[in-house]
């Protein structure tokens with residue numbers, strides 16, 4: 371599909387209204403040519419021949435035409451507005467849905483501000499085209515054609531003379547189009563870039579402040595701002611060269627009419643009334659010519675924006691929903707990884723990951739930062755697809771499960787907590803908006819969040835700022851944990867969820883997790899041994915591989931990375947004793 375077919379597909383629903391609007395516009399154009407005809411008659415018959423009886427009828431018709439035109443103009447404007455807003459609405463909706471269906475890779479590739487410009491500035495250029503440009507172009511083409519036809523009926527020689535400007539107009543239009551197109555493309559690019567910069571800076575404002583980097587950021591902003599201004603000026607530089615040419619061509623028409631028309635009137639080949647009539651049509655030729663340059667701009671703004679929106683829209687997610695998913699709405703929670711590896715940009719991120727977990731078991735994952743712990747969980751949620759091997763949930767490959775069914779059964783408290791600007795209750799109930807307040811409170815209690823929430827000014831109704839502004843790291847983690855728990859998931863993933871809470875709170879949460887009524891498979895990623903030591907299976911990861919596995923006791927006995935970490939965190943009593951014994 372081309373970008374324009376795609377854009378047209380949104381117009382289809384409004385085609386009837388659009389055509390009706392264009393029909394009204396045709397009518398308006400036809401009525402417009404009545405004015406000069408009546409003026410001509412007034413000059414020749416009323417003023418020239420003294421036929422004053424005709425005057426009331428003629429003036430009555432002028433008034434009638436004016437009123438009718440007004441009504442038609444009003445109706446057509448409303449129709450075009452409805453169409454353009456309708457197109458904008460469905461396009462925005464479709465693009466937004468597509469954004470939501472995109473995988474995490476898509477969001478890694480695109481800057482937020484960039485995606486925002488697709489939905490704002492670019493969409494508006496498309497709307498402007500449907501609300502104004504289409505009918506303006508159509509009406510003026512009609513006026514130009516009608517005026518030419520009418521001038522032909524008045525005087526063929528004069529009409530032919532006036533046609534001289536058309537080829538020049540065509541050449542100029544072509545020239546401007548060709549030059550201005552890349553310039554507009556650049557404008558859209560710079561606009562996106564500026565938008566992305568501002569978005570990133572506002573989001574990251576706290577870091578900027580913490581490092582006192584305001585001056586540095588202002589300098590960078592100025593560069594973006596300059597680049598955008600330059601792009602706009604460059605485009606203006608191009609079309610401004612053409613505006614005077616169009617202006618000149620439209621003025622040539624007046625000269626032709628006055629010189630050649632006047633000459634014919636003097637020679638008696640044309641009446642004065644005819645000259646007045648043609649003069650009345652003159653503006654219908656001049657306006658399209660004069661504004662040609664601006665319309666070319668509008669068209670190109672639309673074309674570049676439509677292309678940009680479509681290109682972003684047209685990116686298919688790598689993580690696809692299966693065509694015929696295995697029907698499964700409730701999972702037990704068995705998880706198996708079979709020789710799983712994952713690559714990003716051809717670099718191995720994780721390799722040869724294999725393990726089996728029975729429903730209801732707890733798995734602890736520990737390892738250095740960047741060792742691939744979160745990646746393993748991302749593959750389980752199918753945020754990415756494996757490069758090799760299989761991830762099975764209840765014995766079914768996750769690629770064969772419906773993405774929503776799969777994720778509906780997983781509760782995840784992610785490593786970087788994101789909270790919406792909503793009430794605390796709204797944030798906790800995010801996965802189950804229909805749940806009762808009691809359930810929200812229960813989940814909060816399990817996550818040891820109930821107390822601090824109740825102490826907040828509006829309790830559960832406290833609105834947390836964007837991303838949870840106003841809460842401490844540990845508080846955010848606990849809300850995020852409550853949000854995962856309330857889903858009552860078959861698989862619960864806690865990715866570094868208790869790193870920012872104190873030991874006491876952590877041990878309380880651990881106890882609560884053991885009390886979950888439903889059999890729930892739990893994955894705990896943590897740096898603290900205390901978080902995972904009771905797990906049924908502990909996996910130690912390093913450099914994308916599982917280097918040790920077993921229970922706490924087995925791993926301590928094995929004396930590897932886990933044992934060292936254990937001794938570091940719990941002191942060296944045992945280690946010292948053992949070593950003494952060996953000596």
Ligand SMILES: Nc1ncnc2c1ncn2[C@@H]1O[C@H](COP(=O)(O)OP(=O)(O)O)[C@@H](O)[C@H]1O
Nearest residue numbers: 478714715719738739740741742743744745746
């Ligand atoms: N989308 C990605 N593209 C490229 N590299 C990635 C991507 N995601 C993660 N990585 C890399 O993969 C490695 C493992 O990351 P991660 O699983 O987040 O580690 P952990 O959670 O153990 O700290 C890191 O070296 C990280 O830089």
Ligand SMILES: [Mg+2]
Nearest residue numbers: 743744745785
């Ligand atoms: Mg991680």
